[in-house]
Amino acid sequence: MISSKTECAHKCLTYTMCQTATYYEQIQICSLYSEKYSVGQILGGINQASSVLEMKNREPTIRVLSSQSTWSQSAITLAGNSAGISGSGGSHLYIPIPFYYDQPNNLIIVGDNGNSRVIQFHLNNPSSNGTVIAGGNGNSCTSLNQFYNTVGIALDSSRHLYVSDSGCSRILMFPPNSNSSTFGVLIITLSIPEGIFINSLTDDLYVAVYSTSSVVMIAKNSTVSVVVAAVLFVRQIQKEKKLSFRLLILYYIHRYIRLTPALLLMILVSINLTPYFGQGPVYPTQKGFESDDCRYVHWWTSILYIGNFINSHEMCLGITWYLHNDMQFHWIAPLALIPFVLGRKSISFIIATLFVLIGIGSILGILLYYPNMSVDVLEAFVDKPGPTFYKNIYITPWCRISAYAVGLITGFIVINVGREYRLNKTAKIFGTILIIILTIICLFATYPDYILASGLNRSIVVAYQSLSRTFWAIVIGWILFLCSTHQGGIVNKFLSWPIWAPLARLNYSCYLVHSTVLHTMIYSQRMPFFYQAHLVVNNFISQIFFSYVAAIFVTIFFETPFFQLEKKLFKR
Template structure:
């Protein structure tokens, strides 16, 4: 979801820049349509491949059961995915019983995108009210997440079970993971990041060396803490207070760490980090990342479910599997981009160009 933070920063920056250029006038209908048209066709095509074709491509001990159950789930709930509601319907839901399970991210991202224009317009027109709105939404998210985590006794990491009996009988229910009201805080950090970028654009932003040192130390500490706080949880059980705090603030805190990296790079203080992230080799890969996100579980499942022997962990095997999966995923994403994504984008540009001429 931290990719959501980065993309939100870009959306926030570009939209605020367009509002500034057009003095607050923007075609919001086209704003929404472009988003829907940009991701929906390729999303539906990959969902069709997953639910209808994978069962014919992969044969193995687990393949038939997994793909046949996925096919039935998609037949029953395809319309939920079409309207980006699969993380909410049925409520609270089960990630293991979702058509195209990893698409919960698209649902959350689309739901955030729908509420983005009012927030951005407030930031453009009434910055103080806009910032207050963002802070208020973050506080609501924190309270909701903490309340859910405490009430249902949810644990973190590899800690098994629950802190109370309320979740017994509903162990597979998704209470927090794919819900927009528990994840929106990191998205809002992205919006504010874009706002800061546009606010200080063209200015010579001075950050003293001590400020950079403190900022990097805090950013690294936040990022590493969130990653390693759940380390060794298969041996040590965290307290409920620690679990509630982690579930409530982990995504927000990690988003702050990412926001720092984005801003120092934009303001010219990124140094080698900026040089690495700005490396030209990432540009062509970046155009294929959406397709790679949609396709990579299929590549993994085709490999795993076709196996007739157990997997034994070995470092070299993991490296080989990672490299092979990455190469095959991006190769498949390239084909999907050429066959589906590029024609769809080209069609939109053609239609908009005709409309502009008329």
């Protein structure tokens, strides 16, 4: 088939008016191109056919082709039936559109669009049957191991396969050595994505979007979320049908290496360099922003992510209490995720629900047991004897896990119902009204506590502290559910705006840097600060700007190099 199309390509390219010919003139020159929809697709097919021939006979030299160069009139079939017959067998193709040449392994990977699959062929043995590495389970959008249109494929530096499924408006990623039963991971939803390309140095993904006549870039997320990392891990377990000690170790090592280098850098900066960052009557020019306890005694708790348990009021880089929680949740995430991908979905929902109840019950129990406990977070800066809200509730993982568990449940629901699931109008309106009510409760329920001399009733305070984190997670989960199932409307369009992609690469570093920026500005004040709306907005904008600028250097010189090193060491 490729041989015949190459001959057609030669006829087309030697035709005097080829470059200005209409679609109908093109197919008259070569009827084999009649299934194409435009001149652009014809030329794309010519380019693909000639590229395959070039790859087969590649030499380690650079050749310069003149404008008078022509292609050979003979060729061999590398993929598909040599007689040009379409089919669904391992040696056949049906409407193949994209292909990718895997040079290190001498493979060609073909998007077999008509068979809704991705299949690879060994060039060392062109006559052998291909191996299906994704899809081949029917033409549908209801599952993550099915395709509707495979129009773009690419591999990243870790050999993850990316497939552009224009019919389902999504990009899917599959792990190395995947097969037809492997479920992909949804990377992003775009309206009719087609051609895709991956920068081999950064693994950034570029997508040609037909509906918007644009090319968008999806940056490789610098801080892979706990859920995504766990899902990739359990997909590997599902493929190998066993939980090996090696996979378990790599699961934890990967997360540790991704987070720790940048964290350690900022702790060292906060200890050693911040004394020189500013001046002022209250600026700590002798010790900087960290205490002696952090400098000499409990610094190790930060790199082990247990600083929220040991002498927490003098924790290094105080904002990292959340990072400790995040890592601790990552440690236990497989308890819920492994049963889910192994088919025991009810067990996963039960475990995640137990996590929610543990989070709510822990806060409720502690506040009831200590009826006089203040809920003032500012107590974090005071080493008070006995239990405090900050030390016993605010930074403890058992009181924070409910929000994390709601996120897990949201992911489970989206996977279960599929990306094309549609709520009926009544359910959507009712759900949105409920979410608006929960949002108002989370944002404004404590307002009377600030304007009334007597404050809120203790019962209301206890109820709010016990439920507000879970309510807020439900609000975010609802938004994510609607966006994931293409029902988010203008909210989904805003959150999918390509401008967020480069900022996403800096988010983790910005999180680590921003407290140093804040402390430098606050400690450098030479007079009292009076809160006014315009001053707060001005400070917010300037602090965000400086935080992201500083994050650029942390990301480039520390976070990304260690990420690349980890990929090389463990061949991820």
